[in-house]
Structures are given as C-alpha cells and as structure tokens.
Amino acid sequence: MRSPVVAGGRTVGPRVVVIGAGIVGCSLADELTVRGWTDVTVLEQGPLPAPGGSTSHAPGLVFQTSPSKTLARFAAYTIEKFRSLEVDGVSCFAQVGGLELATTPERLADLHRRAGCATAWGIRSEIVSTARCKELWPLLDESVVLGGFHTPGDGLARALLAARAQMDRATTRGARFLDRHTVTGIERENGRVTAVVTDRGTFPADHVVSAAGFWGPVIGRMAGVDVPLQPLAHQYARTAPLPELSGATAEASKPILRFQDRDLYFREHTDRIGIGSYAHRPLPVDPFAVPSYEEARAQDRAMPSSYPFTAEDWAPSWEECRRLLPALRETEIETGFNGVFSFTPDGMPLLGEAREPRGFWLAEAVWVTHSAGVAQAVAEWMVDGRPSLDVHECDLTRFEEAQRSPSYVRERGAQQFVEVYDVLHPLQPAERARPLRVSPFYARQQQLGGFFLEGGGWERPHWYEANAPLVDTLGELPERDAWSARYWSPIAAAEARATRERVALYDMTPLRRLEVTGPGALAFLDRMTSNNLRRKPGAVTYTLLLDEGGGICSDLTVARLASDHFQVGANSPADLDRLLRHAPADVRIRDVTSGTCCVGVWGPLARDLVQPLTHDDFSHEGFGYFRAKRTHIGHVPVTALRLSYVGELGWELYTTADSGLRLWDTLWEAGRRLGVVAAGRSAFNSLRLEKGYRAWGTDMTAEDTPFEAGLGFAVRMDKEGFTGQAALRDLAEPTRRLTPLLLTDPAAVVLGKEPVRVDGAPVGHVTSAAYGYTLGRCVAYAWLPAGLPTGTDVHIEYFGEKIAATVADEPLVDPEMTRIRR
Structure with a gap:
C-alpha cells in the first residue's frame, strides 16, 4: 500500500477514490476524512447534490430492529449521526418513531419476538395495544389491528440532506466531490488498483471503493471482481392531499407505519401519504442496462433509478391500503414510480476489500437505513485494519462459488424482495435453486427420509424419517410451541439418544476443508493461529484465527498429516480468503471441500463399528484423542481424525468424493448389527451444546476475544508471535x-x-x-x-x-x- 502522504505538516493518508456520491459514498468520505485520510476523491456520474441513484428517491425509513445485531447497530449509528446533522437549519433526521402493525395472530406473536431482539440489541421499544396504535396513527381502522410494535427512536432520514451535510464536512477536511464523471475503467498493476479512469480524466488511487449502489456489478466487472447483487424495482406512490392532514406544517409527525401482513409501509409527506409496496411481483433490473442520468431524462424519467409506475402491480395493494386507512377511500394516487434498490442473495450488504486486486473495496447493497453505520465500519476497516463491530454477515467473501452464478443471484435476490416483510423462522431455508450442492451420501439420505435444510448451498439433513419408530422408545417429550416446533421433529431426540447409547453416522461433508502444503506451511499456520501447531505429524490441534485486535475471526481444526502437509477444518470462504492474503510464496492453500466428503462416526460403539473394517489399531492407546491417521476403511482410503463435536467416542472419516458412497455403504452395512442410525443436524446441535462446544459466527465472532468466549485453552501466549498476540497481552480482565x-x-x-x-x-x-x-x-x-x-x-x-x-x-x-x- 502507498505510504500516507504528508502535506503542510499534516498526514492526509493514502489516495482514495470513492465511486458514487449517494448516501453511502458521502458518508464514507466523511468517516474517512474525520480519521485523517483526507486525500479522498468522490466521483459521481450524475449531478450533485441529487445524482439520481437510490438515495435520490429513497423514502428514508430508518428502523433499527433486526434479527441481525450488525444491521441493528448500523441503523442505530445512522440515526445517531443523522440526528446531529443539519443543512440550512433543517435536521437530517425526523425522529418520529416507528410502528409495526399486526393484523394476524402470527404477526402479533412475531412482533413480540422482534421486541425481544430490540431489547437484546439495546433498542427502546414496546408492544402496544390496538387503542395505542390508533392514538399513534388516528387514520387507522382499528378493527383490523390486533396490536403493534412501537420503536420511538426510529424515524425518517432526509437522505439527500444527510448526503449534502456529510459532503460539506468532508470537503472542509480536504475531500473533493466531482459530479458528471462516468467511470469507464479501473487500472491495476501487480495485483493492486492504481487508478480510476473516467470520461473526464484518470484519477490515481491506492484504494478504490465501489459505493455505486445498483451499478455495483458494473464497477466490479471493471476491477475483475464479482459483485453478487441484483437490482429490483420497488413501487412507491403518493396520494393527493388528504383533508384529514390539512393544516399540517411538518413533513411528518406520525411514526413510520409498516403493514407487513400486506407488504406495505406508509409515511407522511406533509398533507399527503407516501406508500411503498413489496407486494408486487419481483421486477428485476439489469444493472448493465440502467441508463445514465442524461439518458433517463431524455426518456422523460426523473432519474436513472426511477422506472415507470406499473399500475397493474399496484391495484391489489391499493385496496389493502384503503382497508387499513379508510381516509384513502376518498382520494387517489397522485404520483408513483418504480424505484430501484439493491438486493443480495441473503439480503445483507457487501462489504470489504477484494483479495485481487488489493485496494478495491465494496460498500454495496446498502440502504439508507444502514448507510452511516456501514460507512463507519468500512472506514475503520480501511484506516485501522478492522471494524469495531463484527461484519462477517456482510463480508464480500461469504458466498460460495456455487452461489455466485448470475441465475442464482437473480433468483435469490428476487426471493429476498418477496420476503422483506415475511415472518421468517431462523431455520427457514430458501425454497428455490435447490438442491444445489449435495454430498455423495445424498441418495442414501433420501432413501432414509432425510429432512433437508440448507447452508452454504449444501443440502443438510436435520433428521431422518426412517428413525421415527425410535421415538416410541423415548417416553413422553415436552410439547413444543408453534414457533419452536417448526423445522423440528421428536426424531431428533431419538437420534441424539442413539448417539449417546449406540453409534450414529453424521454427514460432515459441508465442513470446509483446506489443504495447506509447502516448506513454509508450518511456520505460516503457526504465525496465523493462536495455538501451538509445532507438533509431530499425526497431531490434531484446535486453534483460533484472530485479527490484530485479538477478535475471533474463526476457529480451526488443524491436522498435521506430514511435515509440510496440513488439513485445516475451517468455517467459511472468509477463512480461505484470510489465509490466502497472508500466505508466503512457499505455501500452497487449496480448498478441497467439493472434491472430498466426511462421515462422523460417533457413539460408545463407534470403535466396535470401525475397528473390524481396518487393519490399523483404532484402540485408545493406538489412536489417541486429537490424533490423525491415514488408513483404509474396507476398500476406501480415508484420513481419520479422532475428534468429536458431539461429546462421544468417534472419528471424522474423510475420503474423496468419488469414494464417498462406498464409504457410507461400508459403514452402514457393518453398523447394522450395532443398531447404527443416520443422524442429522438437529441432534448434532443438541449434543454439541450439552458439551459446551462453540459455533463460530453464532456463539463468538470478531467482536469477542478468546478469554471472553471461554477459549483461552486454545491460546499459547508463550509461543513466538502470532496474529493478535500483542492485543491479547494488553487486554484487561x-x-x-x-x-x-x-x-x-x-x-x-x-x-x-x-x-x-x-x-x-x-x-x-x-x-x-x-x-x-x-x-x-x-x-x-x-x-x-x-x-x-x-x-x-x-x-x-x-x-x-x-x-x-x-x-x-x-x-x-x-x-x-x-x-x-x-
């Protein structure tokens, strides 16, 4: 990276070019310059201060409550910051609050769940009665409302004003904003970005940030970076003036109103009502076909992000609006448009630096709701090397290669649009683009009646209907409520019991496997992780991948198969990305997950099952805990790791994908006499929590240190320097x-x-x-x-x-x- 520049006795930081002067680009310029990186150029193809992207038409709803703590914190910071900003005496945020309505018992129950999330994340909220909903929104027909969820801290962002306020602040610190500059290319040299090319000149850069909104895939292609983002059009309309709002002087005084049972939201525009709908069919937009600002104006469109209003899509929603708000029965829609927003396959933003080319950053698929929070995180990431909060859900590397095809991104992006206001269970899988990835055992799992959920594109059995007869042997299980009974079966209890009492086979194929080889492999892995890996071949070590601040980026299981050959059990594509970024020339790292498979054989009879199938000694003395051995199970060559994530005797048995089915069949036939069962993820999760085994990304993240997470045993502070060691030394109790x-x-x-x-x-x-x-x-x-x-x-x-x-x-x-x- 280019060294920071010193000008006039002050450090201005490396040269940064931000592409896009919407709310994200302006927020990022402000956040970077306040941290001392003032050599910042923001390029915008449209006119400023209203360039014509999503910011220019966004309705401005900012609501903090989300199942994602990260999104909740992004939104909370956005509110905090925008409340502090004003332009010409006008505040950039109207803290009118938010009100979500329930018109069905299911929605009312979900509002209680959302209130729990709000409390967990520190957001002020309350469940309110029908009468209170009516007080907050007098235009409601209270007969259709069962109750509501009130968040007084939420409100309306004046997005263009907020962008302008931050633009002005960044400019006073040295940043420059250039409008009507269309980016045509990104120059690269030796694996790094070097410049951004526009129709009005070339701008040298050490860092380039794509904050281009739904044009993100276009900019990404110029840099050779895949941006899995699908723009979709979303209907927004305004009514004619309402007599009930006559005399209003404030832009809005009532809470933002969400009628999620019908995929609708409402906000005031002084004496009018603005209405947004997610109830219509998905309307995908090709980002490569979006016109420029001038082209859009020539087509009689207000801006590139505003498409013609499709009245036929609006009609059903309009009837629902009039049902909820009877005052609308006496008026009509005065204006409407289909505004373009960005969606990813999982609905989360795309943030972070590409590995190739280095210096190319994404701040994409970000709504106004989270804009300032995202900008803060990305600025911290760029300047300090890590954000202060966990952003793994947003990491640009999180999608598997199998999840990056244009058809997958388009289909899942459209599904995210449909589900914006749906009541979604935390285990609920997507219904389409499945099956995408299956293990070699999939045919046998289907024969056993596997109930599959999905993770990382993999079909993952959660239980097997073939084990249903075992439920009768359990005695009476507690009856579950409707929510916890979804995606659950008492069969999971039978499978857990069979694991504790006999032996079970678990499909561990989706566990990520990396092969790390080369003369420098040991020194590299020992430097990158927290535990001592300098053990003899055959050793297996549980260790942590930390960042420079001592936060847990992942937990790894490292098997030393030979002096310079390691198998690493990892969690996500981000682990591979992190290792590849730091690997020296004498280390080779290869993701072997798709070409291999794994069966977990666990239970008190695991040795009775496996030992007769191999000539090697699988006794405790001959094959100790946390040891690895290459051997054969029947005719199948395997790498056996004596590990147990369920708290029972057993092994993880790895082989190549082409031999996987033979391995499963060999184990299944040999296990019949022992009462072997196939067991799923539901039993697995129960067993691992009984043993206190952590799941990275759920139980701990980069916000947490090993000592907080109860993983101090995986840290060797006395070994020679490893990433995060210095930070851990400075930690208080x-x-x-x-x-x-x-x-x-x-x-x-x-x-x-x-x-x-x-x-x-x-x-x-x-x-x-x-x-x-x-x-x-x-x-x-x-x-x-x-x-x-x-x-x-x-x-x-x-x-x-x-x-x-x-x-x-x-x-x-x-x-x-x-x-x-x-």
Missing part, C-alpha cells in the same frame, strides 16, 4: 463472558437471540440454544456479565414471556471427558 444457562422448566425452549435479564434488567442475549435430550432441559449459551456465580437465577424473554433459567457449570454432560477418551 473480561467484563463479559459466554455463559451456559440451563432452563428450569423441562418443557421450555428458546432458540437464540433472546434477551437475558437479571433482577429484571436486560444484561445480555442468547447466542445459540437447543433442547438437551440427555439432560431433559433446554441448554442456552448467552453473553452475560462476567462473574455471575453458578446457580444465579436469570430470565430469558421468549415471545414476551419470562423463561426461568440458571447459570450452569460447563460442560453439562461428561465433564470428566470419559465418554470421548475411552
């Missing part, structure tokens, strides 16, 4: 810890992200939870204040109800590890 909870009521269940209260005050939130069938209680892990003694009483808020739980010691099952080390 943790004030928060990942804490196990055991629910008091045997019938109670929580699922994750619920707030936890001590003495009535919210003090943390649940990360992951599952019913512990061995214990007869639900197990939950939560981030709570450090120092809570075992037995402390807490309450978990679940759909508005207080569920009693107590702080427990971990692991809850087999603390002596006798079941694994037998």
Whole structure:
C-alpha cells in the first residue's frame, strides 16, 4: 500500500477514490476524512447534490430492529449521526418513531419476538395495544389491528440532506466531490488498483471503493471482481392531499407505519401519504442496462433509478391500503414510480476489500437505513485494519462459488424482495435453486427420509424419517410451541439418544476443508493461529484465527498429516480468503471441500463399528484423542481424525468424493448389527451444546476475544508471535463472558437471540440454544456479565414471556471427558 502522504505538516493518508456520491459514498468520505485520510476523491456520474441513484428517491425509513445485531447497530449509528446533522437549519433526521402493525395472530406473536431482539440489541421499544396504535396513527381502522410494535427512536432520514451535510464536512477536511464523471475503467498493476479512469480524466488511487449502489456489478466487472447483487424495482406512490392532514406544517409527525401482513409501509409527506409496496411481483433490473442520468431524462424519467409506475402491480395493494386507512377511500394516487434498490442473495450488504486486486473495496447493497453505520465500519476497516463491530454477515467473501452464478443471484435476490416483510423462522431455508450442492451420501439420505435444510448451498439433513419408530422408545417429550416446533421433529431426540447409547453416522461433508502444503506451511499456520501447531505429524490441534485486535475471526481444526502437509477444518470462504492474503510464496492453500466428503462416526460403539473394517489399531492407546491417521476403511482410503463435536467416542472419516458412497455403504452395512442410525443436524446441535462446544459466527465472532468466549485453552501466549498476540497481552480482565444457562422448566425452549435479564434488567442475549435430550432441559449459551456465580437465577424473554433459567457449570454432560477418551 502507498505510504500516507504528508502535506503542510499534516498526514492526509493514502489516495482514495470513492465511486458514487449517494448516501453511502458521502458518508464514507466523511468517516474517512474525520480519521485523517483526507486525500479522498468522490466521483459521481450524475449531478450533485441529487445524482439520481437510490438515495435520490429513497423514502428514508430508518428502523433499527433486526434479527441481525450488525444491521441493528448500523441503523442505530445512522440515526445517531443523522440526528446531529443539519443543512440550512433543517435536521437530517425526523425522529418520529416507528410502528409495526399486526393484523394476524402470527404477526402479533412475531412482533413480540422482534421486541425481544430490540431489547437484546439495546433498542427502546414496546408492544402496544390496538387503542395505542390508533392514538399513534388516528387514520387507522382499528378493527383490523390486533396490536403493534412501537420503536420511538426510529424515524425518517432526509437522505439527500444527510448526503449534502456529510459532503460539506468532508470537503472542509480536504475531500473533493466531482459530479458528471462516468467511470469507464479501473487500472491495476501487480495485483493492486492504481487508478480510476473516467470520461473526464484518470484519477490515481491506492484504494478504490465501489459505493455505486445498483451499478455495483458494473464497477466490479471493471476491477475483475464479482459483485453478487441484483437490482429490483420497488413501487412507491403518493396520494393527493388528504383533508384529514390539512393544516399540517411538518413533513411528518406520525411514526413510520409498516403493514407487513400486506407488504406495505406508509409515511407522511406533509398533507399527503407516501406508500411503498413489496407486494408486487419481483421486477428485476439489469444493472448493465440502467441508463445514465442524461439518458433517463431524455426518456422523460426523473432519474436513472426511477422506472415507470406499473399500475397493474399496484391495484391489489391499493385496496389493502384503503382497508387499513379508510381516509384513502376518498382520494387517489397522485404520483408513483418504480424505484430501484439493491438486493443480495441473503439480503445483507457487501462489504470489504477484494483479495485481487488489493485496494478495491465494496460498500454495496446498502440502504439508507444502514448507510452511516456501514460507512463507519468500512472506514475503520480501511484506516485501522478492522471494524469495531463484527461484519462477517456482510463480508464480500461469504458466498460460495456455487452461489455466485448470475441465475442464482437473480433468483435469490428476487426471493429476498418477496420476503422483506415475511415472518421468517431462523431455520427457514430458501425454497428455490435447490438442491444445489449435495454430498455423495445424498441418495442414501433420501432413501432414509432425510429432512433437508440448507447452508452454504449444501443440502443438510436435520433428521431422518426412517428413525421415527425410535421415538416410541423415548417416553413422553415436552410439547413444543408453534414457533419452536417448526423445522423440528421428536426424531431428533431419538437420534441424539442413539448417539449417546449406540453409534450414529453424521454427514460432515459441508465442513470446509483446506489443504495447506509447502516448506513454509508450518511456520505460516503457526504465525496465523493462536495455538501451538509445532507438533509431530499425526497431531490434531484446535486453534483460533484472530485479527490484530485479538477478535475471533474463526476457529480451526488443524491436522498435521506430514511435515509440510496440513488439513485445516475451517468455517467459511472468509477463512480461505484470510489465509490466502497472508500466505508466503512457499505455501500452497487449496480448498478441497467439493472434491472430498466426511462421515462422523460417533457413539460408545463407534470403535466396535470401525475397528473390524481396518487393519490399523483404532484402540485408545493406538489412536489417541486429537490424533490423525491415514488408513483404509474396507476398500476406501480415508484420513481419520479422532475428534468429536458431539461429546462421544468417534472419528471424522474423510475420503474423496468419488469414494464417498462406498464409504457410507461400508459403514452402514457393518453398523447394522450395532443398531447404527443416520443422524442429522438437529441432534448434532443438541449434543454439541450439552458439551459446551462453540459455533463460530453464532456463539463468538470478531467482536469477542478468546478469554471472553471461554477459549483461552486454545491460546499459547508463550509461543513466538502470532496474529493478535500483542492485543491479547494488553487486554484487561473480561467484563463479559459466554455463559451456559440451563432452563428450569423441562418443557421450555428458546432458540437464540433472546434477551437475558437479571433482577429484571436486560444484561445480555442468547447466542445459540437447543433442547438437551440427555439432560431433559433446554441448554442456552448467552453473553452475560462476567462473574455471575453458578446457580444465579436469570430470565430469558421468549415471545414476551419470562423463561426461568440458571447459570450452569460447563460442560453439562461428561465433564470428566470419559465418554470421548475411552
């Protein structure tokens, strides 16, 4: 990277070119310049201050509550910042609050769940009665409303004003904004960006940030970077003046109103009502076919992001609007347009620096709602090397290669549009573009009646209907509520019990596998991770991938198969990306996941199943815990790792994909005499929580340190320097810890992200939870204040109800590890 420039005795930072002067580009210029990077040029193809992208027509709704803590914090910062900004005496934010309505029992229940999320993330909110909804929005027909969710801190961003205010601030610090500059190319040399080419000149750059909104794929192609983003048109209309609003002087005084049961939202425009609809068919837009500003104006369009209003799509929504707001029955739509917004396959932004070319950054698929928060995170990332909050859900590397085809991005992006206001269960999979990725065992899993959910494009069995007869042997299980009963079956309990008592086969193929080889492999991995990897071949080590601040970027299982050959069990494409960024020339890293497969063989009879199939010694003495061995199972060559993520004796058996089906069949036939079962992810999750095994991305992220997360055992502070070591040395005693909870009521269940209260005050939130069938209680892990003694009483808020739980010691099952080390 080019060294910071010093001008007039002050550091101005590297040369940054931001493409796009919408709300994200302007916010980013402000955030960069306030951190001392003032050599910032923002290029915009349209006219300023209203360039014609999504910012120019955005309705400005800013609502904080989301199942994603990251999005909630982005929105909270956006509100905080915009409230502090004004232009010509006009505030950039109207804090009128938000009101979500329930017109069905299902929606009302979901509003209670959303209120729990709000409490968990520190957002002020309340569930309100029908009468209170009517007070907040007098135009409502209260007969159709069952209740509401009120968030007084939410409101309306004046997006163009906020962009202008930040533009002015950044300009005073040295940034420049150039409109009517169309980017035509991005120059690269030696794997780095060097300049941005426009129709009005070339701009040298050390960093280039694409904040181009729905033009992101166009800019990405110029840099050779795939941008999995699908623009879609969204209907927005304004009514004629309403007599009920006559005399209004403020732009808005009532909360932003969301009628999610009919995919509608409402906001005031002084004496008119603005209405947005997600109820219509998806209207995809080709980003490469969007006209320039001048071309759009020549077509009698207000701006490139504004498409003609399609009245036929609007008609059903208009009837629903009039049903909810009877005053609309006496008026008509005065204006309307189809405005273009960006959607990704999972609905989250695309943030971060590309590995190739270095210096090319994305700040894409960002709505006004999260704009300032995203800009803050990206600016921290660029200047400090890491954002202050976890952004793994937004990382541009998060999608698998199989999820990046244009047809996949288009189909899943459209589905995200359809589901914007749907009540979505946390386990609910997408219905389309499936199956996409399947393990070699898929045909056998289908024969066994596998119930599949999806992750990373993989079909993942959660239980098997073939095991249904085993449910009769369990005794009575607690009855579940409607929400926790979705994507669950009592068969999971039978599979968990079979794992504890006999032996089960688990498909672990979706677990990411990296092959790291070369003369420098050991030194590289030892430097990149927290534990001691300088062990003899055959050793397996659990270790952590940390960032420079000591945050947990991932947890890895590293098997040393030979002196310069390692197999790394990782979590996401970001792990591969991080390792590749830092690998020296004498290290080769290859993702071998798709060409290989894995069966987990676990249970007290695992050795009885496997030993007769191999000539190698699988005794405890001959094949110890956390050891690796290359061997054969029947005719199949395998790499066997003696690991257990379920707390039982057993092995992970890896082979090539072409031999996978033979491996499964060999194990299945040999296991019949032992009562082997195939078991799914539902039982797996229950068993791993009973043992206190963490799941990265759910239980801990880059916001958390190993000592807070209870993973200090995976850190060797006495070894020669590793990434994050210096930061860990400077840490104070943790004030928060990942804490196990055991629910008091045997019938109670929580699922994750619920707030936890001590003495009535919210003090943390649940990360992951599952019913512990061995214990007869639900197990939950939560981030709570450090120092809570075992037995402390807490309450978990679940759909508005207080569920009693107590702080427990971990692991809850087999603390002596006798079941694994037998």
